[in-house]
Amino acid sequence: MLPAIPEKYWNAKKERIKSGFNNYQELNQIIEKSKLDFLNQKEQKLDEKNKIKFIDYSINIIDKQYVKISTKKKFLSSLRFFKDF
Numbered sequence: 001m002l003p004a005i006p007e008k009y010w011n012a013k014k015e016r017i018k019s020g021f022n023n024y025q026e027l028n029q030i031i032e033k034s035k036l037d038f039l040n041q042k043e044q045k046l047d048e049k050n051k052i053k054f055i056d057y058s059i060n061i062i063d064k065q066y067v068k069i070s071t072k073k074k075f076l077s078s079l080r081f082f083k084d085f
Contacts, residue, residue, distance in 0.1 A: 002027060055083050 009021040016031065017024040062075045 002030060055079055 005017060005021060005027075009018045009024070011018050015035075016028050021027070058079055059076065062072055062079075066072050066075065
């Protein structure tokens with residue numbers, strides 16, 4: 001948790017603490033790490049969306065390309081396991 005920082009030491013354009021504040025370099029590193037962590041979480045959410053698109057696409061292909069009911073069931077069952085994973 002970062003300490004309270006007076007507004008006069010905050011650079012809003014760069015989103016960094018100005019050099020006049022004690023331990024500004026250490027605090028700026030913490031801010032940078034938090035920013036990177038946030039971006040990594042955002043990428044993980046995109047991966048979840050891609051997984052759902054893959055499943056929807058696969059179901060569509062299975063429905064169109066396979067005639068046998070048993071084959072469709074087998075593939076759809078595998079997709080359900082993948083989705084739960």
